[in-house]
Amino acid sequence: MTVTTDPPRLEIRNVTRRIDGRAVVNDVSLSIAAGQVTCLLGPSGCGKSTTLRMIAGVEMQDTGEIWVDGKLICDTVFRVPPERRGIGLMFQDFALFPHLSVADNVGFGLKGPKEARRGRVEELLAKVHLHRYADLFPHQLSGGEQQRVALARALAPRPRIMLMDEPFSGLDNRLRDGIRDETLALLKDEDAAVLLVTHEPEEAMRMADQIALMRDGRVVQQGAPYNVYTRPADKAAVAFFSDINVLRAQVNGALAQTPFGQFLAPGHPDGTDVEIVFRPQHVKLDFDRGGKGPVPTPSDGVAARGVVERARFLGNESLVEFRMDHDGSILRATVPNVFMPKPGRVMWLTIRRDRCFVFPAS
Numbered sequence: 001m002t003v004t005t006d007p008p009r010l011e012i013r014n015v016t017r018r019i020d021g022r023a024v025v026n027d028v029s030l031s032i033a034a035g036q037v038t039c040l041l042g043p044s045g046c047g048k049s050t051t052l053r054m055i056a057g058v059e060m061q062d063t064g065e066i067w068v069d070g071k072l073i074c075d076t077v078f079r080v081p082p083e084r085r086g087i088g089l090m091f092q093d094f095a096l097f098p099h100l101s102v103a104d105n106v107g108f109g110l111k112g113p114k115e116a117r118r119g120r121v122e123e124l125l126a127k128v129h130l131h132r133y134a135d136l137f138p139h140q141l142s143g144g145e146q147q148r149v150a151l152a153r154a155l156a157p158r159p160r161i162m163l164m165d166e167p168f169s170g171l172d173n174r175l176r177d178g179i180r181d182e183t184l185a186l187l188k189d190e191d192a193a194v195l196l197v198t199h200e201p202e203e204a205m206r207m208a209d210q211i212a213l214m215r216d217g218r219v220v221q222q223g224a225p226y227n228v229y230t231r232p233a234d235k236a237a238v239a240f241f242s243d244i245n246v247l248r249a250q251v252n253g254a255l256a257q258t259p260f261g262q263f264l265a266p267g268h269p270d271g272t273d274v275e276i277v278f279r280p281q282h283v284k285l286d287f288d289r290g291g292k293g294p295v296p297t298p299s300d301g302v303a304a305r306g307v308v309e310r311a312r313f314l315g316n317e318s319l320v321e322f323r324m325d326h327d328g329s330i331l332r333a334t335v336p337n338v339f340m341p342k343p344g345r346v347m348w349l350t351i352r353r354d355r356c357f358v359f360p361a362s
């Protein structure tokens with residue numbers, strides 16, 4: 001039996017772009033299969049849009065290669081022009097043509113016989129639930145509806161690859177979730193490889209099959225959302241997705257000793273300073289029982305005593321800040337629903353060992 005593996009729909013290999021001597025995109029490699037969504041996630045200025053522009057062909061890399069379906073489309077000497085790359089683009093300011101109807105906007109990039117073009121426009125308008133709006137003009141539509149027209153227009157020529165740069169950031173919050181889900185369903189249906197740029201972790205978690213976490217021009221971690229969230233590459237990767245707490249400790253015999261008991265620190269030599277990083281939702285709280293906390297366990301370690309500094313209700317959870325007895329530091333815990341202990345109240349905190357990350361101190 002022969003097993004054939006299709007080449008990735010989009011692959012970029014070791015792409016670097018220097019501007020004014022600085023590598024704004026630094027040795028980035030990515031690979032996306034047809035029907036898959038990869039989110040390029042990172043803070044403002046980390047090089048996401050520049051990466052997208054190089055794939056689109058409107059900006060040239062200094063080194064590296066771009067491949068589509070196993071064919072080289074761009075290296076440092078050879079370059080397929082943007083219009084021949086089979087790429088659909090969708091940006092935040094998606095700019096529909098104001099003087100064209102919805103149907104004409106969607107059909108704008110289509111070639112071939114009139115009947116086939118009309119069929120494709122109708123098919124896409126039905127998919128974005130705007131078939132009854134075909135003859136209206138953009139200014140007669142809401143922001144969300146215009147966004148769906150822009151998506152239909154980008155998908156109409158059946159692009160092999162869709163590049164989306166913060167496509168939902170112009171929409172108000174209430175609309176956004178619904179439109180994200182609809183867009184995702186449509187993209188999957190069209191079988192394009194999608195590279196979506198966002199600086200919002202929730203958006204990436206919601207949309208992505210793969211997340212590529214970018215910082216200072218580099219991809220620091222790639223993987224399925226669950227893996228990136230639960231096995232972060234470093235402290236900044238944890239902090240990008242949520243608030244964090246940090247304990248400092250020194251390693252002795254592959255163990256880091258803290259007021260919360262010991263933490264496994266395999267691979268860290270004796271004497272190394274490490275940071276134990278954990279999210280507020282993984283702090284467990286117990287009430288004080290006559291000056292004592294809960295009994296130590298292997299899974300939660302030893303309890304440390306803290307005093308409530310303040311508590312805030314955030315909607316579906318409460319955030320409680322504690323000043324710790326042992327060193328006066330502040331630790332944050334989140335608790336589902338409403339939990340508003342008064343400032344000054346004594347409680348005991350434990351940390352779930354299976355949710356902690358130990359990194360060399362930065």
Ligand SMILES: Nc1ncnc2c1ncn2[C@@H]1O[C@H](COP(=O)(O)OP(=O)(O)OP(=O)(O)O)[C@@H](O)[C@H]1O
Nearest residue numbers: 019020024042043044045046047048049050051199
């Ligand atoms: N033409 C240019 N001239 C000078 N600097 C540039 C140019 N294009 C990009 N840069 C710089 O390169 C870095 C990366 O920019 P890029 O737009 O790719 O980041 P980004 O991650 O998409 O940010 P944002 O989310 O804010 O759009 C930034 O520091 C930016 O100022």
